[in-house]
Every structure is written in C-alpha cells, then in structure tokens.
Amino acid sequence: MKAIGYIKNGPITASDALIEFEAETPEVGARDLLVEVRGIGVNPVDVKVRTNMAPEKGPKVIGYDAAGVVRQIGSEVSKFKVGDEVFYAGDLTRPGTNSELHAVDERIVGKKPKSLGFAEAAGLPLTSITAWELLFDALRIKEGEGKGESLLIIGGAGGVGSILIQLAKKLTGLTVVATASRPETSEWVTKMGADHVINHRESLVDQMKALGLQPRYVASLTATDQHYSAIIELIKPRGHIALIDDPLSLDIKLGKQKALTISWEFMFTRSMFQTDDIEKQHALLNRVSELIDDGMLISTVTNNLGKISAETLKAAHLQQESGTVIGKNVLEGFFN
Template sequence: MKAIGLYEYLPIKDSNSLLEEEVATPKATGRDILVEIKAVSVNPVDTKQRMANKEREASLRILGYDASGIVKEVGEDCLLFNVGDEVYYAGDVTRQGSNADYQLVDEQLVAKKPESFTYSQAAAMPLTSITAWESLYDRMKITEEDAGKSILIIGGAGGVGSIAIQLAARSRLEVIATASRQETIDWCHVMGAHHVINHSQPVHAQLREIGYEHVDYILCLADTNEHWDAMADSIKAQGTICAIVENKKPIDMTKIRAKSVTFCWEFMFTRSMFQTEDQSEQHRMLTKMAAMFDQGELKHTMTNTLSPINVNTLKEAHRILEDGRMIGKLVIENERNQ
C-alpha cells in the first residue's frame, strides 16, 4: 500500500520532511479493524509530531490522526464493526497513522460516520470533537445543572474551538470566544458564540465591558503561557480552567491558588496511549456526536479541502497549519473516492 511518513523530524520545507513509499498492508487481529482510508484531516498535532523527536526512525513513521473510510477487515475479537461499515476516528498517536491507503485502529476508538456527511466532512471532525467533548464534560465536569454559567474559549476559530463553541452553546452555557481577525470573529458567531472578544487585547477588561466580572470556566486552546495571567485574572473563584497546549515554561500556579481554581489538562490521546479501561468512551462520544450531526444539532467545521492524499498535498497542508491562520478544519480527500 502507499503511505506517507518520515524517517527524520525536519522542517516542512526540507525535501525529506515527508516521504511517500510502498509498505506492506497490515492485517487486522484482536480488536483492531483495517480501514480503507477515504479522507484525512490535518491538525496541529500532525505538525508537532513531525518535529517531536531528534532520533532517526528505522522504518517509515506514518502520521495522521483524523480519518474516515470503510472497514475492510476485522480482528477475531471485534464486537462493534463489520466489513463494509463506514467509519470515522482519530486513532492513536503511538501507532501508525492514517496518511496511507489502509490503517489499523482499535475499534474502541472508532464510530460509524454520520450518515449525512461525506467522507471528507466526517474526516474533519473526530480529533477536534473528542478534544472538545473531553475538555468540557470529562475534564471540567460540566453537566446540565451548569446551564447558564459562563465559559471563555480562547482561540475559538480553530478546529477544537469551532466544535467546543457549538457543544458549550448546546449545553446552554453563556459562550464567550476569542478571535483577533474579522473573519475569525464572524466564524465564532456562526458557530454559536454569544460574545467574541480579542485575545490580543486585555481580556479581563473586555469581559467587564460585556458584563462579566469573571467567568465560571475557561477553555484555553492557544498558548497556555501567553494567556495564563489573563486566565488567572478572569476566572471566578472556585472556577475551572482547562488547557490543551503544552506550556514551554513553568506555570505560576500561585496566581490561582487563593481562588481555589481547578486546573486540568486535556490530551485526546490519553486513553489510547495509556490503554485505560475506558477507551471505549471515545467510541461512545463519536457515536453520540454522529447522531447530533445527522440531526442538525451540530455542524461540521470543514473549511478547506485538498486532493488527492499524497506527499505534496500533505506538505501543503502542514504549511497551511504552521502559518497559524487556519479557520475550522482542513481535509485531504482521495479524488478517486469522491
């Protein structure tokens, strides 16, 4: 099968940053399913993984953490899927990725794709949807009893922010998103934000201007260090902050100590990386969100497509993501599958 990956961890402009090769097609065993890839999405985690190591790989490492396709084989222990099922998933960062003709993935991380979505629309959603869902409901423990509380989503126009806004609004929270350009401001409103403020200007002062002395929840989807002081000032006493971007220098936790604020991290690959007993929660999340997409309660966030899936389009996608101006999600689709 064809696969795109790397041996060395290099800047995208390097000719060897991503390479296309023929590799053996894997076989499904245990709870793995073999998926024929129809479309993939490219996320910031792809670009980070491309630069994550200094060691040279002995064999091609395949990236890619969002995909949709058709089940071609099932392992002997599979319970959830049959050959021919149309699925979507984000996979496991510790295993070979989706930038290939076929991929093995644990069925507990997979769900049937929304029936109303194309493969491309479906491929746009798993990683960001799981990240947003886990942030709101697993990490910050938001329930229906929290309706009417306020949440500040820093970086609202990106892939995770776009679905987090929708989920938070659906949970009847008062949603304040941040954006700094007119097109990203407009996008956040379309996604359902009640207010949009500019994260490049003093955040707490802007919150006060729109009637919020403090907020109950903060979901930080941008540079955690850069926004830490603003979050510490803006969070309500006994509130909760969740962040997804790793800190590059120590965080001064004393700034939130007196408020008894809860701080938590969200990493979408935790369940698969550590083989937690509740890995199947990601199957459940994606299944529930597929129903929401089909019922029109949530909408896809795909805004850009490239084709076909090859080394050149993947390099272009990485360049676009690293530019830092992406709104919504970027998908690469196979021309022969459309």
C-alpha cells in the same frame, strides 16, 4: 500499500519533509479494524510529531484523523462489520492514517455521519473527542447544566474551538465567549454559535468586564502562557481552567487564593494507556455522528485540499504551521 511519511524530523520546507512510499499492510489485532482510508484531517499534532519526533526505523507515518470503510475485522471485534463506514482519530503509539489502509482499535472508532462525505467526516474526530472530553470530563460540566455561568474559550476559531463552541451551546446552558482577532475568525466563531466574541490581542480582563461576565470556566486552547495571568485575574473563585496546549511553564500557585482547579485534556490518553474507560471514545463519536445527522452540530471543515499526496499534505502542513487555519483542513484518501 501506499503511504506518506517522513524519514527525518525537521521543517516542512525540506525536500524530503514528507515522502510517498510502499508500506506493508498493517497487521490486524483481535480488537482491530482494517480500514480503507477515504479521507483524512490535518491537526497541530501532525506538525508537532513531524517536527520533533525522529523515526525509529524506516519512514514514520503520521495522521490522526480518518474516515473510511471497514475491510477486515479482528477476531474479537463486536461493534463493527466489514463494509461499515467509520471515522476516528487513531492512536499516537501506532502508525498514522496517511496511508491506503489503517489498523485501529474498534473501541476508539465511531460510525461515520451519514450526511457527510468521507473527507468532511474526517475533519471531525480528533477535535470532537478533544472538545467533548475537555467540556464533560476535564471541566466536569454536565449536559443540560451551566445556566447562569459562562465559558471563555481562548482560540475559538481553530478546530477544537469550533466544535467546543457548538457542544457548549447545544448541550449545556453556558454563555459562551470565544476569542478571535481577525474579522474572518470573529465571523466564524459567531457562525459556530458563540454568544460573544472578544479579541485575544487586547485585554481579556477589560473586555470581559465590559460584557459584565466573570467566567467560572476557561478553556485555553492556545497561547496559555501568554494569557495565564489574565485568566487568573478574571476567572471566578473556585473556577476551573482546562488547557490543551504546551506552555513552557505554568505556576499553578497563582490559582491558590481563588482555589482554582486546573486540568489537562489530551485525547490520546485513553488509547495510549488502554484505560478502563477507553470505549467512551467510541460512544462519544457515535453521539457526535448523530448530532451531525440531526443538524444540531455542523461541519467545521473550511478547506478540502484535494487527493492526498506528498505535495498536498505538505501544503496542508504549511497552512497548519502558519497559525491561520480556521476550522479544519482535510484531504481525500488514496482510493477517491
């Protein structure tokens, strides 16, 4: 089968940063689906892995978002059948989705939204899982609750922020404040449903005071180390911070006087460690699919870069590295 990967980690500008090659068809485990990939999404994790993780042997295939059609099922599969249309974010410990065929554990797979094409559906899984787990698992907010409290989302215009804003507005009573620094990103987070937009290049503390809001919850999706002192100052006592990025250092003692809780969200944890509750990702993806088809959530895809190839995938990685992507970039699969 065709696949796209890399043979040496490094910059995307290298001539062999991403190459197309022939790979073996994946082996299908007892709980696995073999999926014909019809669409993929591109995320910051793709860039991080390609830049920092050297292949152990042969080209390394990355890609952590896909939508496609089930072509084969393992002996113990119970949730899907051949011909089903699915979407999912994959597993960091297994080969990625930038290939014609991909094997994935059924317990982290959901039914593709009927109202979306494959490429557009592929823009949702990783960010939806991250946002859902951050809101309901890490911050421990319950559906229907949160009225009278506010959530500050730092980095609201990216893929995770775009779906997190929607989940918070549609499924909780929270007032949502999202940060954005450009006119186009401010317009985007407003479209996603944010109640207020503030500029993360200016004082977060002053802007929140001007709104008359002191958040109990903060979701820091980017540049946590730059905004950490401001977060500590502006958050309510006994508040809760959840983050997904990789600050070089984080002094949690600064949160002691306010008795703050600090949580990490990493959507690959359940698949990496085969946790007892791994099937929660199957359930939440099915719920997101239903919410999309019911019109309660909207697509966060802003750019379809065409059919996947080494060149189009390089272009997607370049855009991701620029730090200016709004929402999600996607590509059509090899079979389209």
